Amino acid sequence: MKPLLSLIFLLPGITILAGCPFQERSFPLQRDGIVRVPPPLDHQRSARPWLVNAQRKLAPLLPAAKYGLSPMLTADMTGPTSQPVDMVKHFHIRTWGLESIWVNFLGLAYSAQAISTADTRTPAPPWPGFEDIWVPIDDHVKLAGRFGLARSADGAVRDADCIVLLPGLRGTNVVLRQRDLARGLRDSGFHVLTLELRGQGQTDQAYPNVPNTWGILEIDDLLRVADWLQRQPHVRRTGLVGFSWSANEALLVAWREGRRSGHPCISPELAKRHRPVEGGPYYQAGIVAFSAVLNFEDLLDELEIERQGFFNPMLAGLQDTVRERKIDKNYAEKTGSLRKLFDFERLDYPDSVRDGLRYLRLLGYKGERCDRKLASARMPVLMVHAADDPIVPAQAVADFVTGLSNPNVAAIVLPSGGHIGFAPYSSPWYYSLLLNFFDPATGPAPASP
Numbered sequence: 337m338k339p340l341l342s343l344i345f346l347l348p349g350i351t352i353l354a355g356c357p358f359q360e361r362s363f364p365l366q367r368d369g370i371v372r373v374p375p376p377l378d379h380q381r382s383a384r385p386w387l388v389n390a391q392r393k394l395a396p397l398l399p400a401a402k403y404g405l406s407p408m409l410t411a412d413m414t415g416p417t418s419q420p421v422d423m424v425k426h427f428h429i430r431t432w433g434l435e436s437i438w439v440n441f442l443g444l445a446y447s448a449q450a451i452s453t454a455d456t457r458t459p460a461p462p463w464p465g466f467e468d469i470w471v472p473i474d475d476h477v478k479l480a481g482r483f484g485l486a487r488s489a490d491g492a493v494r495d496a497d498c499i500v501l502l503p504g505l506r507g508t509n510v511v512l513r514q515r516d517l518a519r520g521l522r523d524s525g526f527h528v529l530t531l532e533l534r535g536q537g538q539t540d541q542a543y544p545n546v547p548n549t550w551g552i553l554e555i556d557d558l559l560r561v562a563d564w565l566q567r568q569p570h571v572r573r574t575g576l577v578g579f580s581w582s583a584n585e586a587l588l589v590a591w592r593e594g595r596r597s598g599h600p601c602i603s604p605e606l607a608k609r610h611r612p613v614e615g616g617p618y619y620q621a622g623i624v625a626f627s628a629v630l631n632f633e634d635l636l637d638e639l640e641i642e643r644q645g646f647f648n649p650m651l652a653g654l655q656d657t658v659r660e661r662k663i664d665k666n667y668a669e670k671t672g673s674l675r676k677l678f679d680f681e682r683l684d685y686p687d688s689v690r691d692g693l694r695y696l697r698l699l700g701y702k703g704e705r706c707d708r709k710l711a712s713a714r715m716p717v718l719m720v721h722a723a724d725d726p727i728v729p730a731q732a733v734a735d736f737v738t739g740l741s742n743p744n745v746a747a748i749v750l751p752s753g754g755h756i757g758f759a760p761y762s763s764p765w766y767y768s769l770l771l772n773f774f775d776p777a778t779g780p781a782p783a784s785p
Contacts (some may be wrong), residue, residue, distance in 0.1 A: 338720060348547045357445035360452050361760065362512045365520030369764035371397060379440065382621075382783035383716040383746035384410050390772055391748065394592040397487040399763035401751035403428055405723075412777040413734035419746045420734035426753060427723035437599045443724030444649060446757025451504070451513040451653070456537055457664075459721075460509040465522060470536075471531070471564055473557050477546045480538035480668050481507055484522040485570065497621045498527035498565050499557070499575040499774060502582035506657050506755060508537030513579070513611045513759065517770070524771055525737030527571060531561065533582075535661075547681040548661075552692045556610050558589050562618035575621030575774050579756045580727075583625035584632065587710060587717065590745075593618050594712035596784065601706040603691040609683060614718070620782060622716035627725060627756045633693065633701040636675045641674070650726045650755065697737060710745050716774060717745045718779035722761070742785045 350550030375394040377384050377767075389410060398407070405427060415421050424431055433439025450613050463482060470478040486494045499521050503511050509530050532539045535548025535558070546691055548554075562574045593616060598607065615650045630631045638651060645652040655672025667680045680686045697706040710717060719737075723730045730749050736749050753761040 338600065358448040360454075360512055361449045362514045362516055363449075363759035363763045365523065365767045366763065369397070369767070370771060371764070371768045372780050373606065373768075375777050376780070380745035381781040383718060383780045384743050386716070386780035387718065387746040387748060390769070392779075394765055394768050394772075397768060398750065398762050399752070404462055404752040405752065408556075408734075410737050410745075410747045413747065413749070414738045418738070420731070420738040423723065423730040423749065425735050429723055429730065431729065431749045434724065437649075440726060440754075441725050442752055443722065443726055443754040443757075444751065445754070446722075446760040447650060447726060447754035449760040450513050450754075450755075450757040452507065453511040454508075454756070455510045456506055456510065457541060459508060460515065460540055463515055463519065466518065466528075467514055469529075471561055473560050479534075479536065479557065479561065480509075480532040480542065482518065482528075484518060484528045486522055486525050486527050490617075493570045494525065495523055495570050495572060497529050497573045497575060497774060497776065498529060498568075498571045499577060499621065500561060500565070500577050500619075501528065501530040502533065502558075502576070502578045503530075503536065504580035504582055504588065505654070506536065506661060507579070507582070508532050510537070511755070518576070520586045520767055521770070521774075526575075526774060529561070529565065531555065531583075532709070549681060549683065550581075550678065550692065551588060551696050552606070552683065553586045553609065554585055555592050558585065559593060560611070562674075563615050566615075566618070571769070573620050573621040573681050573776075576619045576623045577626070577770070578624075578628075581629055581632075583628035583719075584630070584696065586623050587719070588696065589619060589626055590713035590715060590717050591621050591709035591732060594714040601697070601709070603687070603694070605685050605687070606683070606691045606695060610655075617714060617782075620715050621776075622718065622780060623775060624718045624720065626720050626758060627722070627728060628698070628719060629696045629728050630736050631701075632729065633697070635727065636678070639672055639674045654727070654756050667692070699732060699747045708740060710740060710785055711742050713742055713744050714785055716773070718780075719747040720758060721743075721747070722751075722755070722757070723748045723749055724752050725754045726756045731753075744780075744785055746780075 373390045466482045466484040469483045486496045514530050519531050522528045533554050565571050576586050644654040658672050694706045721733045758766045
């Protein structure tokens with residue numbers, strides 16, 4: 337019995353030495369692994385039928401899953417009584433063990449390989465074919481970014497769509513996932529802009545007194561970014577990709593872009609701090625949201641309890657990120673509470689935290705509602721999630737899409753991939769999905785919401 341127990345406790349260490357599955361890794365695009373889907377028929381061009389047809393072609397790229405499980409698509413997430421399907425039962429999820437290396441080894445490993453622990457204050461090393469730029473937002477802030485223009489074989493800049501990439505919570509262009517995806521998209525014929533938003537990376541270094549507002553102001557910033565891009569020579573449409581927290585921001589961009597007038601989720605005081613949406617349409621190439629934190633207010637509750645890395649590695653890692661932000665900004669309180677960090681980085685009026693949470697809310701929370709925001713989305717929106725995500729339960733995706741009839745909004749939940757770990761899970765599927773989604777010939781087209 338003792339040798340068996342020793343082997344069990346040594347197994348993670350042996351695995352780590354063999355392949356280092358719990359640290360960030362690079363997953364560049366491999367052209368020989370890309371699968372192209374045929375152009376959709378006219379009646380299949382909106383996001384939901386497009387995803388069904390695309391996944392039929394891309395399914396062989398995914399690893400075999402336990403229990404023979406296959407991904408669940410948008411229509412599968414609503415049961416016969418118009419209630420959300422029980423995702424826990426369908427995917428055989430052991431919810432109590434999603435943060436356990438013994439129960440959810442692959443989910444945690446895929447997550448770790450996609451999440452950077454690099455110093456967010458340090459500029460990313462140069463990327464060939466990209467230049468560092470500053471995108472003007474208003475008189476108070478410009479956003480740091482890296483801009484790569486697609487070129488033809490003779491070096492001339494092509495006319496092409498531009499895809500905007502956002503890092504995750506407190507992420508920067510140091511993240512290898514940003515670099516790999518930016519290079520892959522540019523080499524495939526897209527212009528690419530990777531951004532560091534308010535409070536992130538070099539934007540934060542240049543404007544230390546401009547706070548991160550968790551999307552409250554950043555969503556309008558992203559509309560201004562699209563406006564700026566579409567005024568640049570050689571840029572046709574724009575697209576947007578977000579990961580984790582920035583996936584929420586990407587989804588809310590789809591709402592703000594489609595909802596131009598007042599909305600009950602925007603208080604009068606908050607509306608005063610927003611610029612009216614002008615011009616557009618924006619991000620018509622589409623929006624992809626990987627591992628969106630749909631139930632973020634539940635996560636705020638989870639982070640009120642101090643977590644230990646051995647038992648809760650993902651939550652403890654999030655709390656470390658929160659603590660680092662508080663230390664960097666010399667805030668009075670240094671715990672891992674994200675809710676308190678919201679309080680420190682509030683807007684300049686008394687009820688701004690309450691108004692901000694309502695503005696950012698994507699799912700109902702403790703009887704309070706301000707959801708169904710994507711009913712008005714005018715561009716194709718694709719949500720990608722994993723059943724073994726250790727931070728955001730897959731059930732949140734089913735709850736989100738059930739009752740949402742907008743054909744522009746589609747979702748897929750994979751059997752594995754952890755939290756934003758889709759390139760480690762299946763790099764060919766990840767890149768094939770994105771390249772086909774954004775390709776004007778093979779991707780979805782906007783429908784009337």
